[in-house]
Amino acid sequence: MTELPRDRMDQVLKRFELIETQMAAGPEPDVYVKLASEYAELQEVAAKIRELRQAEAELSDLETMLADPSTDREMRELAEADLGDVEERIDALQAEMQILLLPKDEADEKNAILEIRAGTGGDEAALFAGDLFRMYERYASEKSWRVEVVSASEGEAGGYKEIIATVSGRGVFSRLKFESGVHRVQRVPATEAQGRIHTSAATVAVLPEAEEIDVEIRNEDIRIDTMRASGAGGQHVNTTDSAVRITHIPSGIVVVQAEKSQHQNRARAMQILRARLFDAQRSKAADERSEARRLQVGSGDRSERIRTYNFPQGRLTDHRINLTLYKLDRIIEGDLDEVVDALISDHQAKLLAETGADG
Numbered sequence: 001m002t003e004l005p006r007d008r009m010d011q012v013l014k015r016f017e018l019i020e021t022q023m024a025a026g027p028e029p030d031v032y033v034k035l036a037s038e039y040a041e042l043q044e045v046a047a048k049i050r051e052l053r054q055a056e057a058e059l060s061d062l063e064t065m066l067a068d069p070s071t072d073r074e075m076r077e078l079a080e081a082d083l084g085d086v087e088e089r090i091d092a093l094q095a096e097m098q099i100l101l102l103p104k105d106e107a108d109e110k111n112a113i114l115e116i117r118a119g120t121g122g123d124e125a126a127l128f129a130g131d132l133f134r135m136y137e138r139y140a141s142e143k144s145w146r147v148e149v150v151s152a153s154e155g156e157a158g159g160y161k162e163i164i165a166t167v168s169g170r171g172v173f174s175r176l177k178f179e180s181g182v183h184r185v186q187r188v189p190a191t192e193a194q195g196r197i198h199t200s201a202a203t204v205a206v207l208p209e210a211e212e213i214d215v216e217i218r219n220e221d222i223r224i225d226t227m228r229a230s231g232a233g234g235q236h237v238n239t240t241d242s243a244v245r246i247t248h249i250p251s252g253i254v255v256v257q258a259e260k261s262q263h264q265n266r267a268r269a270m271q272i273l274r275a276r277l278f279d280a281q282r283s284k285a286a287d288e289r290s291e292a293r294r295l296q297v298g299s300g301d302r303s304e305r306i307r308t309y310n311f312p313q314g315r316l317t318d319h320r321i322n323l324t325l326y327k328l329d330r331i332i333e334g335d336l337d338e339v340v341d342a343l344i345s346d347h348q349a350k351l352l353a354e355t356g357a358d359g
Helices: 006-024 029-067 073-100 122-142 172-179 262-289 335-357
Strands: 112-118 146-153 160-168 181-187 197-208 222-228 242-248 253-257 303-311 317-318 324-325
Touching: 006 029, 029 073, 029 112, 073 335, 112 122, 112 172, 112 262, 122 146, 122 160, 122 172, 122 181, 122 197, 146 262, 160 172, 172 197, 172 335, 197 262, 222 262, 242 262, 253 262, 324 335
Parallel strands: 181 303
Antiparallel strands: 112 160, 112 197, 146 160, 181 197, 222 242, 242 253, 303 317, 317 324
């Protein structure tokens, strides 16, 4: 049977029981909200710990009964029949507990900023970027997440040269974080008279949305340039096209926002800058933890080709985990769960191997 960190299980259960007691005492609303959030985080693992301990107590009782020479034959047969079932249940619960007790990525429950940019392939790359964005939109809809476009630069033949959106909801980053990288498409463009297959690409970046407490941006570290196009005056005087460019001097990160409202542009640009800085901090911390062992599927490198969408064969291949699925039509319509679940399982297996190596 799997060796589990019993001390850690004791700590989780004690903390969960303390939170239950504190919530029942009727604390102030702001304290209650914090307690409820932690309660929700610990509820599943606490329930599994209790279930495991109950099963272990059953096993102990059965073993005691079988070891007792005074146990009659009928009771012994029943105990022997139950023993295998209880041992199987304990094995399954221990495997679940291993996953539940893995180190948590603190960003998993955050909203995400999704950035998609057309790569090599001209108009076809922009069309593919548009297809990817719609795929994520449909997936978000299935998950009851909210997608809000922050900025978009449309391609000449459709699709997007670049599109940035926020995705809000429960567990967004945990399910989208492995989408970062180069996505490659192989298909016959609508404009291709000879029926030849073209290859083009788009780059996806998924960043955890950072709050002010996650990243401190000092006023002296940023330069803000504002530009306003000349408007027609009159009723349009406050709605002329405008742009805000924010440069983060220490990192060299530049964010440009160009919508109708300069005030909104500044808020949006700061939101994206905060996310990019937070992402850079997380990447640096991961690199410092280990050069050799990755805590992400693949390297997380934005330039890494992670996936190929082959339309003539109806095939999707994720190169990081050697996953090939022949249901591209459904995946491009937002049926992403099988791909996402496989990536998460691979990530968890790597973490289990790593914690085993550390132990």
